[in-house]
Amino acid sequence: MPKAVLALGANQGDPARQLALAGAAIAAHPDIEVLAESSVIVTPPWGKTDQAEFHNAALLIETGLSPLDLLDFCLATEAGIGRVRLEKWGPRVIDIDLIAYDRLEMESERLTLPHPYAHQRDFVLTPLREIAPDIADWLVNRIGTSSA
Template sequence: MAEVAISLGSNMGDRAAYLVAALQMIDARPDCSLVSVSSVYRTQPWGKTDQGEFLNLCAIIDTGLAPVALLDVVKGIERTLGRTDGERWGPREIDIDLLVIADVTRESETLTLPHPRMAERLFVLAPLAEIAPGLVVAGLRVDALAAALKTKAGAGDCTIDAEASARIRSGLSPIRGS
């Protein structure tokens, strides 16, 4: 089994429902299990800014799947939940990214690990620092990277949404180890 950090986000429809459904679908698989899930963060759009705010979170999962097979699984979950190909960084029902797979470095057309832009994105680093502060990316700990980005962020750029966090947690089975 490999430990994998993933990021999930949604800015269309019932955003919390999409997030909990995606987590439930991952955890329901016999080859994947949720280890930990961060709080939910309300975040401003990144890349394409003329759209609604996102709800984002990170999770750690254990899986026996190879990296590309896991990518196929999460992209299948996105399609099942209604995601269609749209404009890059545009609005979406659900977005699931593989961030880091323990001891895996990979660069291909289909998958690059660690995620090539995660160190630039507070909406990834803030929730990831909550559940894996000592994880090292780009030679630095995730908590240090998040702290550095927070100093540059605006007041409402990335804030915990307690209501959505409670809703996500209530929709999940107890997580192993918590």
Template structure:
């Protein structure tokens, strides 16, 4: 049986409960430790205002490029399992969370199932996703426009650079 070819995927990470920076770093390490995933590049770390539900603490956000032999749905299941193991509880939409780990894109694949839509259907509206993603994939094309072009169209007010060192996740 031939091994699966490696695909490039992009993950979005965030959180605002507990120690979100430590939680995101732990999630990235868990991905990187697997034989079927490898963290290729991680964005700088951003502090971002809450979005959708604004009466909560600010978030920390990041993005990562990974190489993986997992198919998209298996990658989603991995992300959800990491969230569960790190005590992520889904109580309210856009509510506070210890960790959020989203599959943003998987190569240039476009798909829509009950469980997963790729590219992530709302990422082009969210500066807290686009800003870190632009660090690792500025020319990634989403709906015929680059991440950088999408970022120029959204309101990024309030987003602060929290750590310019892209290795923040190795020392958190």
């Protein structure tokens, strides 16, 4: 089964609780097995910097879901925890980003893989290096040298 990386973040409400809820929902899906979970780090906001610090973590999963089905599940999980999308890079109750799906490269209206900003975000790379350093290196080397 394919392996995928999910990055989780939150900076509103009770971020630690929301990350735990997201992790539990992901682990409970019948077509997902959590292979590794990083520790939680606290980082300054990225993109829109006038907001609270974020709690961030990463999950390495194995899944029978297609990339778009996994994206839909992540979006539904966010909504179930209370996420309302108001502004790009703004504060959020929970964020679940699909960072990589095996070494698949794709670009559609709904999803770009690997995530186009992953190589620029320490809040993604630091937790990812803890659980899957080979994938973190691939993101930095593949994306970091091919776009810019």
